[in-house]
Amino acid sequence: MGIVRRQGLRNTIISYIGLGLGFVNTTLVLPNFLEPQQLGLTATLSTIAMVYAQIAALGFASVGIRFFPYFRNREVGHHGFLPLLIGVPLLGFAVVTVLYFVGEPLMLHWYADDAALLQPYYAWGAVLALFMLLYSLQDAYLKALYHTAFSSFIQDVVQRLLIVAGALLYAHGTLTFSGYVLWFVGVNGTISLLLTGYLTYIKELHVRPTRAAFRIRPLRELLSVGGFTLLGSLSGSIIMYIDTLMVGAQVNLAAAGIYGVAANISTALAIPARSLNKIAFPLLADYWKQQDMPRMADFYRRTTLLNTVIGCYLALGIGLNIDFIYSLMKSRYAEGIFVVLLLLGSRLFDSITGVNGLIVVTSPRYRYDLIFNVSLSILTVALNWFLIPKLGISGAAVAAVIAQVSINVARTWFVWYSYRLQPFTWRIPLVLGIAAAAALAAWLVPMVHSLLITMLIRSAVLTAVYGAVLLLTRAVPEVNTIVQNLGRKFRFKQN
Template structure:
């Protein structure tokens, strides 16, 4: 777990720096500089691009991680990478032709409620393509256990470029319309940088040779396309469908609330960058006990860290919305509901990595596809009646059902168990913290209130967690910090 802790800490720090910059962009710059309409448009474009990304990447970013260790020589690995790089063109070429010749029909359908969308629909597949190839090159460095730089580009560098572009809007160097185009250039830039870094980490000798296990590779790619689409649809379909029923400004309000709730998932995103390839390696070597131990450790560690973030957000949410325009306050309910779904998904540890690298990966896909139907149906029913609150509630039901199905599958099929007695203690600690601090407010400036209350919550929550020894990894980190302070 040494390399896991090391890179997870670095990735967590980087990701939170990125989220701090993202918070500045999302809670202030987008709202004040871009305006609700163009902010809603940007949110819709990125949401649609995320939905499309698994198709444009052809699922090869996860396929690369799964099959990399099966090739023994450097020559075979280089041939495999070359093959992987060209696979996405199986879908890129036909999609490009369909988009070119059918643009008017597609754009008209997507812009029926909000006509502003019409002129920007073509940017969706372009950004999706950049996202896809970024993940492919990122996967290449992850199999070499070098996840930190890619995480920096994805979480920090991307947001810095967005900040610069938003400042350019504020100082009238560019218009909001030009910002939307600049966003596409930003995603292209980060993809090129990731490619150059990947080749620096390990420069392959490019040889286009079809691997012997090509059938297994293709089938796994198809699975990743479908499963990735399921996962992204569950996360993004709400914003995508809001465009069909309500004014695009509401997507801006919803995007802010989703961003706040997504902070809960940051530790999971950071840890999975390094636990995914390690999980794949343990499974390929049939080390069941080591895998079960890793499963438990990731679960309790993420539960404690995620719980702290979740409770911190919920106990400070009203103060946070005081510093934003009043129209955005409708998102408070969305934050709470989506936060619950993120927290539940967080405590499953490296569940996804286990499923995607097992022989049972196709079974869970069927459940996911069924839940997509449920999600779309729930959004169709709830959004017209309740607006963004309806979308949030539909997402909570869908993600909770999907996470629960994956958990039960791993427990009963693979005999791996993420929970221990520490899990119950952590839940109890979360409830006690909520009850103790819910009515505790300061009469100061909202920002100062958030800072002071967060310090008290963190000290109480982490202090009890350390005393109860709920997570050996968290105690190890705290002891390391104390040791450095003493020295």
């Protein structure tokens, strides 16, 4: 757990700095300077590019992390691993790009009511997809090298600062909206170049291809595993992002913008897990290679408990203060309050069920994850198709909740059934009980004349009750150890 603690701590600190910046982006900057329709356009373009990049990657980002332990040898440039990791997806990108432009009339027809707004930026979607592809492949390579903090800093801090800068330039008239969209695309190119520079700095930019890469693991095997991984990750993206696309198509881009803001607020719960997953993925791959099931089981339980503790706190903090959050933006965005609450519930459930997906994907039975994802992606599309016309953006949120809960129940059961690994101990219900008590104490705080003062008091009560009871009950031993160590250091400095 040593490397996980070091890298995880760095990633978590960076992620929470990014969380603050994300809050500024989501509540203070973008919804105040951009109309819902404009936010809906950038969200739709970004989602299309993300799916585009995933298809082009052919699953190689995940395959790279899974198989890198077999290539690892710095002295010989990891046997040409990086050129293989990037080269094959670039060929895939060329093919997908042709299909993307051939399919332009169909895509614009899907967004018939807003086609005139989307069409001028359609070609830039391909450029954005290329930047996202290159970033994801380099990020995967860094994960495999256990260098995750810098990519977290680039994605969670630098990218958000640059987006804020672009929005401020637009608000002051320096950029037109078209200029802001191009700025948004350029930001993704910038962070990709920064990762390339970092790889050069740490002397891991080995770009010379070698035939040894095909001897260590045949390309056919990599493509086979990548194909399954692609379908799985693509299905996962459908589950996670199809709601934004379908809201834009079935309602309008303005509704997609409102939904996107709500989804961004709820993503605060995903940050701790995302930070952990950057180091957990290659670590689990090593556990499988070594067949070290006891350490994997311990890792599964510890990380699930940690995610539960942090997830409960963030979910309650956001949910109890949702009125204050929405008071900081244009009034129309308040239509997304119920969406935030629904999505918080689904993301909290994801935290409580732990790294089940990563265990399945890195296991010998990784193909079964495809069955789960494909089935649930079909269910997600069907639910969105049925619920959005009836319930609007709330229908998309309900569909997302059902999909998230279903896939986590299925994966958790599968991991237990196949490998007798499960993440739950008596500490999980204890933490949930403590969270419920802290939530009740904070909710009982009466509303005062100021939403800001109410938010500060409720947050203070939530933090004090939740933190104190966690420490007193020793629900999370690692937290008590950290507090005791800090206390010793403080007393040492005093003496």
